[in-house]
Amino acid sequence: MGIQERILEILVSNKPGVLARVAGVFGRLGYNIESLCVAETISPEISRITSITNADADFIEKVKKQLGRLVDVIEVTEQLPGQSAQREMILIGMTLNQKNRQETLQTIGMFDCKIISMRNNYCIIQVAGSREEVETVISFLKPLGIDKIARTGILALQQTKK
Amino acid sequence: MMETTGADILVNTLKDEEVDVIFGYPGANSLPIHDSLLKSQIRHYLVRHEQAAAHAADGYARATGKVGVCLATSGPGATNLVTGIATAYMDSTPLVVLTGQVTTSLLGSDAFQETDIIGITMPITKHSYLVNDPCDIGSILKEAFDIAKSGRPGPVLVDLPRDIMAAKCALGDTKDTPSRVKSQPREDQYDEQLRKIASYLNRAERPVLLIGGGVKLAQACNGLARLIEKGNIPFVSTMMGIGSVTASNGFNLGFIGTHGNELANRIVHDSDFILTIGARFSDRSTSIVEEFAPLATIAQIDIDASSIGKVVKANISLVCDIREALAGLIPLVEKKNRREWLDRIKREKTACQNTAMDECGPVGPFIRNVQTALPEATTIVTDVGLNQIWALRSWQAKAPRSVITPGGLGTMGFSLPAAMGVQVGAPDRAVVVFSGDGGFFMNIQELVTVTCYQIPLKIVVFNNGNLGMIRQIQDLFYGARFCDIELGTSKVDLVAIAKGFGIEADRVPVDDAGAGIQRMATSEGPFLLEVMVPPDNYVYPIIPPGKSNIDMISGRQG
Numbered sequence: 001m002g003i004q005e006r007i008l009e010i011l012v013s014n015k016p017g018v019l020a021r022v023a024g025v026f027g028r029l030g031y032n033i034e035s036l037c038v039a040e041t042i043s044p045e046i047s048r049i050t051s052i053t054n055a056d057a058d059f060i061e062k063v064k065k066q067l068g069r070l071v072d073v074i075e076v077t078e079q080l081p082g083q084s085a086q087r088e089m090i091l092i093g094m095t096l097n098q099k100n101r102q103e104t105l106q107t108i109g110m111f112d113c114k115i116i117s118m119r120n121n122y123c124i125i126q127v128a129g130s131r132e133e134v135e136t137v138i139s140f141l142k143p144l145g146i147d148k149i150a151r152t153g154i155l156a157l158q159q160t161k162k
Numbered sequence: 163m164m165e166t167t168g169a170d171i172l173v174n175t176l177k178d179e180e181v182d183v184i185f186g187y188p189g190a191n192s193l194p195i196h197d198s199l200l201k202s203q204i205r206h207y208l209v210r211h212e213q214a215a216a217h218a219a220d221g222y223a224r225a226t227g228k229v230g231v232c233l234a235t236s237g238p239g240a241t242n243l244v245t246g247i248a249t250a251y252m253d254s255t256p257l258v259v260l261t262g263q264v265t266t267s268l269l270g271s272d273a274f275q276e277t278d279i280i281g282i283t284m285p286i287t288k289h290s291y292l293v294n295d296p297c298d299i300g301s302i303l304k305e306a307f308d309i310a311k312s313g314r315p316g317p318v319l320v321d322l323p324r325d326i327m328a329a330k331c332a333l334g335d336t337k338d339t340p341s342r343v344k345s346q347p348r349e350d351q352y353d354e355q356l357r358k359i360a361s362y363l364n365r366a367e368r369p370v371l372l373i374g375g376g377v378k379l380a381q382a383c384n385g386l387a388r389l390i391e392k393g394n395i396p397f398v399s400t401m402m403g404i405g406s407v408t409a410s411n412g413f414n415l416g417f418i419g420t421h422g423n424e425l426a427n428r429i430v431h432d433s434d435f436i437l438t439i440g441a442r443f444s445d446r447s448t449s450i451v452e453e454f455a456p457l458a459t460i461a462q463i464d465i466d467a468s469s470i471g472k473v474v475k476a477n478i479s480l481v482c483d484i485r486e487a488l489a490g491l492i493p494l495v496e497k498k499n500r501r502e503w504l505d506r507i508k509r510e511k512t513a514c515q516n517t518a519m520d521e522c523g524p525v526g527p528f529i530r531n532v533q534t535a536l537p538e539a540t541t542i543v544t545d546v547g548l549n550q551i552w553a554l555r556s557w558q559a560k561a562p563r564s565v566i567t568p569g570g571l572g573t574m575g576f577s578l579p580a581a582m583g584v585q586v587g588a589p590d591r592a593v594v595v596f597s598g599d600g601g602f603f604m605n606i607q608e609l610v611t612v613t614c615y616q617i618p619l620k621i622v623v624f625n626n627g628n629l630g631m632i633r634q635i636q637d638l639f640y641g642a643r644f645c646d647i648e649l650g651t652s653k654v655d656l657v658a659i660a661k662g663f664g665i666e667a668d669r670v671p672v673d674d675a676g677a678g679i680q681r682m683a684t685s686e687g688p689f690l691l692e693v694m695v696p697p698d699n700y701v702y703p704i705i706p707p708g709k710s711n712i713d714m715i716s717g718r719q720g
Contacts, residue, residue: 013342016292017280017290017292020281020284021284024284024285028285061471062468062472065467065468065470066468068467068468069288069314069466069467069468070289071288071289071309071342071343072289
């Protein structure tokens, strides 16, 4: 079918309203943004948006061209599988109790996560790593009772200089 | 005191951009701008509904090739512009839209006459700005004009909070940020693609040029005419391409699509190579995409990369300014006599004349008589519906900017206000409005504007008492179950109404209109001619919904 995960790296002017315009292009075409990361680059006037959407090759070409028309968009690149380094950070909120305490702490130790907050047995666990690592930790902790997860979304950078 | 206000800087920048005319309607939040305009030579035309301001600026831009400018206040003033902005967006007209906005401290508080016009118009503008520093206004406006006219033109909106317009900026503090609009570098494959296109053109047995609105926008009509002549290549137009080449050119086969003429649709269907120039393959032109031009290799030249391959797969494409592309292409094209193809087309043309599918009824000769009675240098502005197709099929376009129609959005009510803009921009031309009774009543209030400024429009209103095109569709495809189309306009005295607005007027039946046409043609000022047309006068051929370009019908089936 050709529908697969596509990572788009979009460099934009760092101005109000730009994100709304970019999101509008996806929305208008009826596609969902599965993951979105946006922040300043090394130049404060330029921001990098890293977005993930599930689509086929035709759609991605369409989206790239329509994004390219926006005045605030400086460059659009599709990051090809195998050519980009990808990371994510998540925060997991969990209540520790008799039943899950030991295994939770073991998991945290095994995967090198950090407990960054603990109040009244409610802890916040920080997990950072490759997408697979993060998903693995989640799968271990889920049966132990995850209350909330906050995710940054996937960060990605090309591994070669253009 | 070397200080100036935001509004003064705005007006000075408009002068720098060679703006002579603004169409607008004031409100509390745009008053500082109107106040500054008083000090300038820029003429402000007061319309009677903001939608008309946008359409007038659009008509002005289409007639002159310059950027049209309109001005409205915040809230309802701005939202009333939306249909006009969308119309310009769909047809790629360069517009700068200025809207007043509430004071910055009130933004987002649901203040009186506040709307997020930037949010509302995001999908229908090339770009937009909210100005929050008077010292920025000069750079912002310059960039807005650049964006409006560069690449594929379109509307740009600048939202101007009242306090920013009134605020002072010391002359030394005005920012001079360079515009971000840069000329597009040629794509890497430019030479190769040009050669490929030329090679196909030279080898094709049944080539056709498909001309879209982009040729006029690129000011490339002369180049196009040279290409046609050199290569002996027959051409068809989309609705927006009409007028790019004189209608009487021997290679003109008409316009394609849902309401195109039979010959154009048939020839495209038989063609083996179609060079599309400045057309975006809208669904109106292609009907069923999979069945469009089944035998043809398709090449597409356009300045907008996102139009290439968006609907129809282009086997060869070139993203480039059309004028440049044509200049590069013509030397590579061989002179061919194409005897066989041209003879075949001649036979098809005769066959079409025999089937007589092309039918505008008595309106056809009426429009031709109007054209004969008026000067050569006449521009027509159509509305939408039967009136539009009758006009586009019957009027013989003689110059590129002489046929103006809202093809992309299909906005009823466009013709009268747009024609005002056309006449203001082209005072030496005669301007004719062709409208139906439906569209005419949508912006009828502009008759006040026409009278007050004595804009000498020749306004033809085809009155069939109905929403004509819809009636045709209900008649042919909904088992003649007519509903919600009777406008009651035949019960209303349009001539008396026009005279009430201070405009000379007359009423004629469509098949005996000679005297009325004469009166209109010889009138000095604005004139309205109401032309009574029977409601079952339709336009043929028409493509039934869901059918391809080749499935044209010329009457009720079964």
